[in-house]
Amino acid sequence: MEIREIENEIIEEFELFGDDWEQKYEHLIDLGRSLPLIAEQYKTESNIIQGCQSRVWLNARYQDGKLVFTADSDAIITKGMVALMIRLLSYQTPEAIIKAPLEFINKIGLKEHLSPTRANGLVSMIKRMKQEAVQHLAK
Amino acid sequence: MEMKTVDSNIHLDVEAIRLNFPILTKKVNGQTLVYFDNGATVQKPIAVIDAINDYYSHYNANIHRGVHTLSREATELFEQARQTVAAHFRVVNPQQCIFTAGTTDGINMIAQGLAKSILKPGDEILLTAYEHHSNILPWQLWAHENGGVLKVIPLLSNHSLDIDSISTLITAKTKVIAVTQVSNTLGLITPLEPLLKLAKQHGIITVIDGAQAAPHLPVDLTALNPDFFVCSAHKMYGPTGIGLLYMREQWLKTLPMAKTGGGTIKTVSFEKTEYAEGALRFEPGTPHIAGAVGFAAALKFMNAVGVSNIYQHETELVNEAQHQLLQLPEVEIYGQSEHKAGVISFNLKNAHPFDVGTLLDKYGIAVRTGHHCTQPLMQLLGIQGTVRASFAVYNTKAEVHHFIEKLKRVIHLLA
Ligand SMILES: Cc1ncc(COP(=O)(O)O)c(C=O)c1O
Numbered sequence: 361m362e363i364r365e366i367e368n369e370i371i372e373e374f375e376l377f378g379d380d381w382e383q384k385y386e387h388l389i390d391l392g393r394s395l396p397l398i399a400e401q402y403k404t405e406s407n408i409i410q411g412c413q414s415r416v417w418l419n420a421r422y423q424d425g426k427l428v429f430t431a432d433s434d435a436i437i438t439k440g441m442v443a444l445m446i447r448l449l450s451y452q453t454p455e456a457i458i459k460a461p462l463e464f465i466n467k468i469g470l471k472e473h474l475s476p477t478r479a480n481g482l483v484s485m486i487k488r489m490k491q492e493a494v495q496h497l498a499k
Numbered sequence: 500m501e502m503k504t505v506d507s508n509i510h511l512d513v514e515a516i517r518l519n520f521p522i523l524t525k526k527v528n529g530q531t532l533v534y535f536d537n538g539a540t541v542q543k544p545i546a547v548i549d550a551i552n553d554y555y556s557h558y559n560a561n562i563h564r565g566v567h568t569l570s571r572e573a574t575e576l577f578e579q580a581r582q583t584v585a586a587h588f589r590v591v592n593p594q595q596c597i598f599t600a601g602t603t604d605g606i607n608m609i610a611q612g613l614a615k616s617i618l619k620p621g622d623e624i625l626l627t628a629y630e631h632h633s634n635i636l637p638w639q640l641w642a643h644e645n646g647g648v649l650k651v652i653p654l655l656s657n658h659s660l661d662i663d664s665i666s667t668l669i670t671a672k673t674k675v676i677a678v679t680q681v682s683n684t685l686g687l688i689t690p691l692e693p694l695l696k697l698a699k700q701h702g703i704i705t706v707i708d709g710a711q712a713a714p715h716l717p718v719d720l721t722a723l724n725p726d727f728f729v730c731s732a733h734k735m736y737g738p739t740g741i742g743l744l745y746m747r748e749q750w751l752k753t754l755p756m757a758k759t760g761g762g763t764i765k766t767v768s769f770e771k772t773e774y775a776e777g778a779l780r781f782e783p784g785t786p787h788i789a790g791a792v793g794f795a796a797a798l799k800f801m802n803a804v805g806v807s808n809i810y811q812h813e814t815e816l817v818n819e820a821q822h823q824l825l826q827l828p829e830v831e832i833y834g835q836s837e838h839k840a841g842v843i844s845f846n847l848k849n850a851h852p853f854d855v856g857t858l859l860d861k862y863g864i865a866v867r868t869g870h871h872c873t874q875p876l877m878q879l880l881g882i883q884g885t886v887r888a889s890f891a892v893y894n895t896k897a898e899v900h901h902f903i904e905k906l907k908r909v910i911h912l913l914a
Binding site for chain 2: 382386389435
């Protein structure tokens, strides 16, 4: 699926909850739990993205012209957000990843998690994902 | 949310006190703010906001240097503020009360001053295992640059300080004991009397980090008589950017200055400077005059309520919160005690403090999560961080109950 289609799918999924933030977060937490864990061998120092409070691990590999990401976080809400980003950007081409606008985060009302002051490592994770894509194009 | 208060063995009208704090009516995420992050900084009463406003509106001028009326008035306000601070902490000579930018600034001034005079390579400094980074790093900097040694007073299994171990840690090389009077993470109160007595017997310099004690407890510096004591106004209902550095009288003349410049002198030539005496020697540049005025207004507010009343009220809140938290099997409390100064730290088993804090915020409840600038303590406890609820005089039992109800929801959401 293209990134735009996945974005629309996620937006629809979250629209079900309307203004009920508890349900929205329950869903986010469920998404976090469903995230396939990163293999222990990839939970290395170099794969760690240090937020001030919660930590994120991200591993990238290149397969058939696409980037594949696996990731984990020690905080479940952060992990839910990580799961959304993986669903969106994993198995996409580097070009598509670089161009991805990520505006859907606004639309599902979770923008606060991508604030640079949030200290959860997510902003750095997205930056790292885009960097991986840029590096693969440069190769 | 029902905000009616049933607090009070003491005659504190918390509802009336709350009216002094405009920010408490603010809505956060559509909910009435419950502010339990007072350990980080406390909200400001109208009296403080007005004092600062009034100063800038009617008195603003630079001090200690003008003959004109405004400058004299501003100087008077600034020096009156110093007297108010001195009286609050029972200091006889106000010159012993130096205005700083805050606790961190004060500790740096002490550490650098001692590094230039007393401390020698191989000397030892005693800290506690629950120090704030601000009372570790200035000493560590000296230790790394000069071959000094930091020694740590350990904690007992209940997380209180192992006071008995101190006599075994003291050696002929121990020059300074620098301890926090209250742990900002655990809320535990350091038993200062035995510690200061031991230090005195061994001729060791004592530095008290009062950042978390001064907001909650009466502090009598004449009775305690440490060498140095520091605190921050912003944790005591006052403005940010101003704090107190108290020093025993002898240090006023002998402690080398960490920084210098205009305002600290009697006469200057390019060859030589004769320094002013007293507090001014340590206050180079234009000080935070409005801050000092606001600090004094904050202390007047605290004294109008009564510091002992504040302590008693906050202790009731801590004990109520602790009692309720203990009913929840998912909760683990750190530093559990009946004698804490306004702070309670805990975790939900199997949940990251970040998740707990994020969800509580959605309910309008502001707590702090993380390491609270006490990473060595976190390493000791083997955890990444905690959730910390810390109280001020305007918090109510109704808020504590609301917090517990919402925490139960959080437990449910994270289950
Ligand atoms: C025990 C303790 N020491 C020092 C500090 C640092 O205070 P400030 O940031 O006002 O300099 C704090 C504040 O968090 C504290 O709690």
